[in-house]
Amino acid sequence: MSRLPVMSSKRVLSTNSSANVQDFAPAQKRVRKDPETDRPQTAATVIGTKRPAAAVAAARPPLSRPVRGAGAATVAVGPSRGVVKPYVASTAARGGNMKPPAGSTAPKTAGSGAPRRHAWDLKGKVSDMEDKIRNYQTRVKSVNQENEVLKGSMAHNQTKVVELEEQLKKLEGQIIDYETEVKALSNVRSELDKVSNEKSCLEKELCSLESKYRVVETLRDSQETELQTLKMKLSVQESTLARLQATLRDTEEQVRSLTDTVAQQSEELHAGEMERRRLHNTIQELKGNIRVFCRVRPLQGGGLSKHIQLAASNNKMITLAKTEESHTGKTAETHKSYNFSFDRVFGPGASQQEVFDEISLLVQSALDGYNVCCFAYGQTGSGKTFTMEGGEFDDSRGCIPRAVQQVFRAAEKLGAQGWEFTFTASFVEIYNETLRDLLYTGKGSKRPEHEIRKSASNEVTITNLSYRKVSTEDEVLGLIALANHNRATAQTAQNDRSSRSHSVFQLDIEGVNAGREVKCKSTLCLVDLAGSERMVKSQSQGERFKEMTAINGSLSNLGIVISALANKESHIPYRNSKLTYLLQGCLGGNSKTLMFVNVAPEPDSFGETLNSLRFASKVNDCVIGTASVNRK
Numbered sequence: 234m235s236r237l238p239v240m241s242s243k244r245v246l247s248t249n250s251s252a253n254v255q256d257f258a259p260a261q262k263r264v265r266k267d268p269e270t271d272r273p274q275t276a277a278t279v280i281g282t283k284r285p286a287a288a289v290a291a292a293r294p295p296l297s298r299p300v301r302g303a304g305a306a307t308v309a310v311g312p313s314r315g316v317v318k319p320y321v322a323s324t325a326a327r328g329g330n331m332k333p334p335a336g337s338t339a340p341k342t343a344g345s346g347a348p349r350r351h352a353w354d355l356k357g358k359v360s361d362m363e364d365k366i367r368n369y370q371t372r373v374k375s376v377n378q379e380n381e382v383l384k385g386s387m388a389h390n391q392t393k394v395v396e397l398e399e400q401l402k403k404l405e406g407q408i409i410d411y412e413t414e415v416k417a418l419s420n421v422r423s424e425l426d427k428v429s430n431e432k433s434c435l436e437k438e439l440c441s442l443e444s445k446y447r448v449v450e451t452l453r454d455s456q457e458t459e460l461q462t463l464k465m466k467l468s469v470q471e472s473t474l475a476r477l478q479a480t481l482r483d484t485e486e487q488v489r490s491l492t493d494t495v496a497q498q499s500e501e502l503h504a505g506e507m508e509r510r511r512l513h514n515t516i517q518e519l520k521g522n523i524r525v526f527c528r529v530r531p532l533q534g535g536g537l538s539k540h541i542q543l544a545a546s547n548n549k550m551i552t553l554a555k556t557e558e559s560h561t562g563k564t565a566e567t568h569k570s571y572n573f574s575f576d577r578v579f580g581p582g583a584s585q586q587e588v589f590d591e592i593s594l595l596v597q598s599a600l601d602g603y604n605v606c607c608f609a610y611g612q613t614g615s616g617k618t619f620t621m622e623g624g625e626f627d628d629s630r631g632c633i634p635r636a637v638q639q640v641f642r643a644a645e646k647l648g649a650q651g652w653e654f655t656f657t658a659s660f661v662e663i664y665n666e667t668l669r670d671l672l673y674t675g676k677g678s679k680r681p682e683h684e685i686r687k688s689a690s691n692e693v694t695i696t697n698l699s700y701r702k703v704s705t706e707d708e709v710l711g712l713i714a715l716a717n718h719n720r721a722t723a724q725t726a727q728n729d730r731s732s733r734s735h736s737v738f739q740l741d742i743e744g745v746n747a748g749r750e751v752k753c754k755s756t757l758c759l760v761d762l763a764g765s766e767r768m769v770k771s772q773s774q775g776e777r778f779k780e781m782t783a784i785n786g787s788l789s790n791l792g793i794v795i796s797a798l799a800n801k802e803s804h805i806p807y808r809n810s811k812l813t814y815l816l817q818g819c820l821g822g823n824s825k826t827l828m829f830v831n832v833a834p835e836p837d838s839f840g841e842t843l844n845s846l847r848f849a850s851k852v853n854d855c856v857i858g859t860a861s862v863n864r865k
């Protein structure tokens with residue numbers, strides 16, 4: 234690591250010269266290198282012999298020799314060997330390191346050329362030895378000093394070593410830290426790689442985005458241009474709008490005034506509608522609350538009937554004329570004619586529409602809140618069903634479908650004036666004084682029985698009868714078809730039954746004008762009566778006798794009721810027959826009644842026609858009291 238501190242040992246080593254190292258090297262090694270060591274130790278063998286003093290003095294080394302020059306010799310003369318080496322040999326081996334002091338006169342050793350002491354010069358040798366010893370002592374002292382220095386240095390170095398060890402520990406800790414850091418850094422590096430990958434991806438994306446941006450910029454520029462154009466257009470439009478707003482304000486003002494006018498006119502319209510109803514009713518009352526129309530059926534083979542004459546001057550007279558043979562035989566024949574006057578007489582050529590036009594005013598009265606009852610009276614085959622129901626084609630449709638159509642159309646028109654209507658239809662047959670629901674759709678075996686009930690508010694209802702809510706003309710026509718189907722089923726079981734039963738179609742009408750808090754309620758009742766022909770008692774037997782009794786009873790009671798109403802009798806015998814009981818609400822003071830007397834033009838029906846016209850004439854003479862509207 235470059236951050237590691239430089240070892241101080243280098244400095245320590247630099248203080249010691251290579252010579253010093255050699256000086257303090259082990260003595261053995263240096264001895265081996267010394268050539269003097271191979272030489273025979275003659276000096277040792279001559280210890281104790283005398284030598285001259287001068288020689289000794291000459292052989293003595295100078296005292297001022299450098300301490301370091303004797304280092305190796307000190308080791309060489311270590312006490313472990315017990316051998317004293319000659320100083321000369323050791324110093325000679327050192328070369329230039331041990332320089333003798335200048336001016337020294339000591340005899341040279343054999344190696345260096347110094348004079349050798351003679352064998353006898355023991356003193357000189359001793360002196361040399363003493364010199365050597367002193368020299369060695371000096372050197373030992375200096376070595377000791379050096380040793381002390383070295384010890385101090387060593388202690389210092391040891392301290393340093395401890396310090397360095399501590400530093401080393403620290404550094405090892407640091408290394409661990411650094412290694413951890415390195416690991417972390419390698420993680421960082423991998424992260425960095427990832428990031429750099431991501432970066433390159435992002436750069437690519439950026440490139441594509443930049444190209445897109447350029448496209449968008451182009452687009453923006455074009456849109457800005459467009460925007461400018463639009464702004465210009467907008468300003469034009471704004472000025473137009475301002476003009477239009479001014480116009481709108483004027484128009485709103487006009488609308489307000491028109492709304493006021495409409496409200497005023499609506500008031501007037503309502504008042505007008507009420508006035509129309511009042512006048513309409515007045516007219517109907519002037520015409521009579523019970524009216525009788527006579528209708529002559531065309532001859533089945535075509536042509537004109539001879540015995541029925543209709544007044545050409547008006548359409549209210551009918552004359553029955555018959556020429557009979559004289560019973561006395563005095564005259565060839567007797568001419569008898571019977572004149573009858575009705576509210577209206579329709580000849581064989583009268584269309585269904587012409588007939589309906591006359592009763593449509595009464596249908597309007599039903600919508601205005603008056604009970605209306607319209608029934609057809611006449612012998613079998615005289616045209617009652619044709620008048621009331623008619624045929625399938627539009628032209629031949631009878632009073633019931635036309636009345637239904639008128640009711641729904643008128644209700645729709647009145648809706649614009651705030652009226653809302655609900656309609657309930659029922660269709661019932663009275664046969665042999667028994668009621669039968671013609672709108673029944675269940676199993677024949679489970680047909681319920683019916684009773685006529687009168688509520689506290691004098692409303693007549695039939696128990697278990699189907700009362701169907703209807704809202705369209707088609708729904709009602711569907712119910713009429715269902716009723717005809719039910720009648721036809723009964724007819725096959727019992728021949729010619731329809732001629733011997735009364736069928737009563739009732740449409741209950743309820744109108745509400747919520748805005749004006751006005752309500753009205755009425756019933757439009759359209760009845761196809763059973764054939765009115767009388768049967769000779771002797772010819773009527775069994776069921777037929779029972780039927781005829783029931784029919785005659787109910788028809789004659791109808792006449793009685795109408796007569797009682799006309800005479801304002803205290804008791805009106807409604808309950809004497811199912812027919813009058815059921816029609817109670819539609820007959821009398823609170824209703825408008827229309828009777829069709831249908832006439833068969835055939836000569837053999839003369840008697841029945843006469844009877845029918847007589848009955849109708851009686852009814853026509855009745856003036857039933859003023860009808861009151863069912864309005865709240």
Ligand SMILES: Nc1ncnc2c1ncn2[C@@H]1O[C@H](COP(=O)(O)OP(=O)(O)OP(=O)(O)O)[C@@H](O)[C@H]1O
Pocket residue numbers: 529530531581611612613614615616617618619620731732733762763764831
């Ligand atoms: N005004 C008329 N114009 C043309 N055809 C008529 C007219 N009146 C009745 N008819 C025809 O005469 C026939 C008998 O008429 P319708 O069935 O209406 O008599 P009805 O009195 O109802 O008889 P019933 O009492 O048996 O029911 C029918 O075929 C009918 O189409």
